[in-house]
Amino acid sequence: MSDPRSRLGVPRWILLPALLGAGFVLLPLVAIVARTPWGRFGELLTSQASQDALWLSLRTATASTLLCLVLGVPMALVLARSSYRLLGVVRSLVLLPLVLPPVVGGIALLYTFGRRGLLGQTMEVLGIQVAFSTAAVVLAQTFVALPFLVVSLEGALRTAGERYEAVAATLGARPTTVLRRVTLPLVLPGLVSGTVLAFARALGEFGATITFAGSLQGRTRTLPLEIYLRRETDAEGAVALSLVLVVVAVLVIGVAGQRRSAL
Amino acid sequence: MRRTAAALVAVTALLLTGCSGAADDPGDVLTVYAASSLTAPFTELGGQFEAEHPGVTVRFSFAGSSDLVAQLQEGAPADVFASADQATMDKLTADDLAASAPVPFATNTLEIVVPADNPAGIRSLADLESTEVRLVVCAPEVPCGAAAQRLAERAGVTLTPVSEEQKVTDVLAKVSSGEADAGLVYVTDVRAAGDAVRGIEVPEAGSVVNVYPIAPVTTAVDPSLAQEFVDLVVSDAGQRVLSRAGFGPPDATSGDSG
């Protein structure tokens, strides 16, 4: 086993493009750290605008993650456990936001929940105004993050299979009991990583938010929007805020990775 | 496997060189970086310039002025830079990237923009003060937002926008879709936006005039060609094109530049 090739199981020349790829991803992160104005770092982060943006981002990302769970877990269950023939088409459509440019998502949301949109007109009559509100940010984030949760949970459900559920049923467990005591515990790792991915995606949401929700400090201007705006006047400040987002993302991925290897 | 990988690399290389190579090929190329609001008149002027200079291709990059100047500072190759405000042009001169002193060539003033049917019945700046009116402006960090802020101060009105957008296009999109009742943008933007929106002139706007400066860039491949383009823009012919797009003459300034 001294030959590294036999241990890795891949030809050695693969290492070169693999390293290039890793460098391509990692180098920009290094560049951000290198460009960060450490002297002004504290001052930049503690500015009112930064704090508002960070706090708003955390709040909205948490809210949309919860919304993703409420809507996404049932969706994943239906997709993974039904044999309805048109479900394949439904799945592709539901997962569309995964591949859609977020701006397109924002435009679509605008024509749905906007003042003159499909649902917006009715909602307007009912006195519900979504546009330009924090709720609009949550909707935009949920729209783009939901597929991440559904995809990873559905995969986990399919891997787990239905055999444990069948056994539970023969033991006298009703469907709700099976869901609570068997299905969800079995797919917990998938659920956790799906939730983390959805949170990360919500946190980074930019295109749909700026298109649909607008941009106002403390209400709709999340961290990514603040970074983009900050570039206009204060490039260094934008870099400092970017670093915050990178750190949060690294933490989130780290937590997800740890959960996955632990379970 | 190895052959497949080699083929992939080759194809990738071909695709990459393909995009830049084709444009570099024919004769002289003049690259102009210009603020987004100049898209229509400058495209027309580019055609005129090419007609007067056979063999020369004019290539434009239209974007936000600050994005463009950031690219120039990072070494992007351009021959001419036209900014939507003086402050952004100052960044270029501060880095010694302007080949000669920037020349003002146009002015722009703000206007209220409303959806074509004007659902909120807006007629003046004062109408925008109502909290019933959903107003969208540019963020103070970008030139159009700074101008809107100054205009409000001069006119003595307090604006409470529901959103401070990054770009004029974002403001226009929200007004034309009816999402917002009103916005504050430049006259030229309203004109370029077509029938979905309507402009409402603001008498106070004359006190906040945005001056557009233009300058050849030090990295210009052919400095004399760059200078000739600048000359065309400030010439009578150039001014006529800009005027049709809604721009004011460069001397319309009341001493306040954005």
Added chain:
Amino acid sequence: MSLELTASVGDRGVDVALEVADGETLAVLGPNGAGKSTLLDVVAGLLRPDRGRVVLDGRALTDVGDGRDVMVPAYERSVGLLAQDPLLFPHLDVRGNVTFGPRSRRTPRREARAVADRWLGDLELTDLADRRPAQLSGGQRQRVALARALAADPRVLLLDEPMAALDVAVRPALRQTLRHVLADRTAVVVTHDVLDALLLADRVVVVEGGVVVERGPTTEVLTQPRSGFAAEIAGLNLVSGAWRDDALETEEGLRIVGEPAEAAPAPGEAAVAVFPPSAVSVFLTAPGGSPRNAVDVTITSVEPQAGHLRVRGGGLSADVTPRSVAELGLAPGVRAVFVVKATEVTVYPRS
């Protein structure tokens, strides 16, 4: 009749009718893909047949086809299932797994735990109660799965090749446990192991190509197989009697000496001696050296089998080469002596 099943499942080519009496264990034998597991799924309520009925104690659990549409959900059937794979819930410890059934039926926590502990004790699992399934051996897992199924107090227990995935070495112990558990229980055990059928079941049905090709009391089917599959896997020599003086004694007074299985029968206990036809040698007269097991028979048939001839007589079978048949002149009506070494005979208790 305690359990009646008629079912046809079109896409799996299954069309079967069978019944199990109260307290009886029925073995379903058959080759892979014969539709055995499909039957169990229908009984358990996990599969809806195209048409068919499952009636347990007079109550229709499944009744579909011809406009009828009764399908009692699996969780209301009181039908337990033990599969080849124990499928213990990995996130629960052993006690949690065994408590699952009673808890799902809203049994109070304390009571459910008492039920679980009783079954854990019965199946000698008490020491493992706090372990996770991942910390158990294959045999232990299947034992826990059995305890879990029993703790749910099913009216019928279905076993789907319960030992197929286990090490050969641990099968006897689990088989012993199953014998004990299934003694008075209504159960259906799907298997392709003759020994399971012999030791666990009162009756056997043989399913081939989705239909029942043979049915009857276990020893009858195994000793006089009429279907191809039964002949292939069975065709064993089974001699029933009682265990006396370290040998099996038949009612006719024939004594067969053999090796007792994992648990030796008690003196006087009913037992069965099992040996394959290949272990039987045929002579025209008793050979010298006084072999311990020599049976005088009149040959009833000589049939070709794969690579040899099967000679039957006196209810026993012997596999012989064509050459020996020719040399000895073996044919129906000929008197001969079947000889089998004691080491080739296994004796099982048969209560």
